[in-house]
Amino acid sequence: MDKVVWITGANSGIGKSITLKFLRNGHKVVASARREEEIKNILNEEGVDESDLIIVPLDVTDPEKIANTYELLKEKHLFVGLINNAGATSFQNALENSISEIKNIIETNLLGSIYMIKTLLPEMVEAEGGRIINILSVVTNKIFTSSSAYSASKAGLEAYSKVLREEVRENNIRIINIYPGATITPIWPDKALEKFSSRMMNPDRIADIVYDAYSIQENIVPEEIVLRPVKGDL
Numbered sequence: 001m002d003k004v005v006w007i008t009g010a011n012s013g014i015g016k017s018i019t020l021k022f023l024r025n026g027h028k029v030v031a032s033a034r035r036e037e038e039i040k041n042i043l044n045e046e047g048v049d050e051s052d053l054i055i056v057p058l059d060v061t062d063p064e065k066i067a068n069t070y071e072l073l074k075e076k077h078l079f080v081g082l083i084n085n086a087g088a089t090s091f092q093n094a095l096e097n098s099i100s101e102i103k104n105i106i107e108t109n110l111l112g113s114i115y116m117i118k119t120l121l122p123e124m125v126e127a128e129g130g131r132i133i134n135i136l137s138v139v140t141n142k143i144f145t146s147s148s149a150y151s152a153s154k155a156g157l158e159a160y161s162k163v164l165r166e167e168v169r170e171n172n173i174r175i176i177n178i179y180p181g182a183t184i185t186p187i188w189p190d191k192a193l194e195k196f197s198s199r200m201m202n203p204d205r206i207a208d209i210v211y212d213a214y215s216i217q218e219n220i221v222p223e224e225i226v227l228r229p230v231k232g233d234l
C-alpha cells in the first residue's frame with residue numbers, strides 16, 4: 001500500500017504549489033479539483049514523477065462523490081495526510097452577493113473541507129496518526145469588506161477544526177491551520193493582481209512553509225501559522 005497525501009484544489013495557485021512541493025520531495029499525492037486537464041498539466045512540471053501523481057477530478061461540494069472516490073482509492077492507498085485547500089470567493093459586499101455565490105463559497109470552503117475530513121478521519125483514527133492541514137485565511141481575525149461569506153466560511157472551518165483537534169489529539173492526529181494573507185493566485189481579479197502583486201506573497205513560499213509544518217516528525221505540531229506580506233494586508 002502506498003502512503004498518500006490528498007490535496008484539494010491541486011491544479012491552481014497555492015494548491016498547485018503545495019502539490020509540486022510534495023511531489024518534488026518524493027511524496028505520492030492524490031491531486032483533486034474539478035478541472036481535470038488543469039491537474040494533468042502538473043505532469044509537465046519539472047521534477048514530477050508521473051507514478052507519484054494520482055489525478056482525481058472531484059467537486060468537494062459533492063459528499064457522495066468524495067466517499068465513492070475514496071472507496072476506490074483506499075484499495076491501494078493509505079491516507080496519511082489531507083490538505084484542505086480548495087476554495088472560492090466572490091469579492092462582493094453582502095448586499096450584492098447572490099444566494100448562489102454565497103452557497104458556493106460556504107459549500108466549497110466550509111462544507112467541502114468538512115466532507116473531506118469526515119471521509120479520511122476514520123482511517124486516520126484507526127491508524128493512530130495523520131496530518132490535516134486547512135488553508136484558512138487572515139480574514140478569520142481581521143475584517144475585510146466584500147468578504148462576508150468567505151470570512152464566515154473560513155471562520156466556520158477554523159471553529160470546526162479547533163474542536164476536532166481536541167477530539168483527535170490522543171489519536172496522534174495533527175490539525176494544522178494556515179492563515180495566509182494576500183498571495184498571488186488566480187483567485188484575485190486581474191485588476192487587483194496588476195495593482196498589488198508586487199506586495200503580495202508567492203504561493204511557492206506558502207507551499208514551502210506548509211511542507212515544513214507537515215514534515216515535522218517530533219512530538220511538536222505547529223497548530224496555527226499566520227503568513228502575511230512584510231508590508232501588511234492590502
Ligand SMILES: NC(=O)c1ccc[n+]([C@@H]2O[C@H](COP(=O)([O-])OP(=O)(O)OC[C@H]3O[C@@H](n4cnc5c(N)ncnc54)[C@H](OP(=O)(O)O)[C@@H]3O)[C@@H](O)[C@H]2O)c1
Pocket residue numbers: 008009010011012013014015032033034035036038058059060061084085086087088108109112135136137138179180181182183184185186187188
Ligand atoms: N490567494 C490568496 O490571497 C489567499 C489568501 C488566503 C487564503 N487563500 C486560500 O487558499 C486556497 C487556495 O486558493 P488560491 O488563492 O490558490 O485560488 P485559486 O488559484 O483560484 O485555486 C482555487 C482552487 O480550488 C479549486 N476549487 C474551487 N472550487 C472547487 C470545488 N467546488 N471543488 C473542488 N475544487 C474546487 C480550484 O480548482 P477547480 O476550479 O478546477 O475545481 C482551484 O484548484 C483557498 O482556500 C483560498 O481561500 C488564498
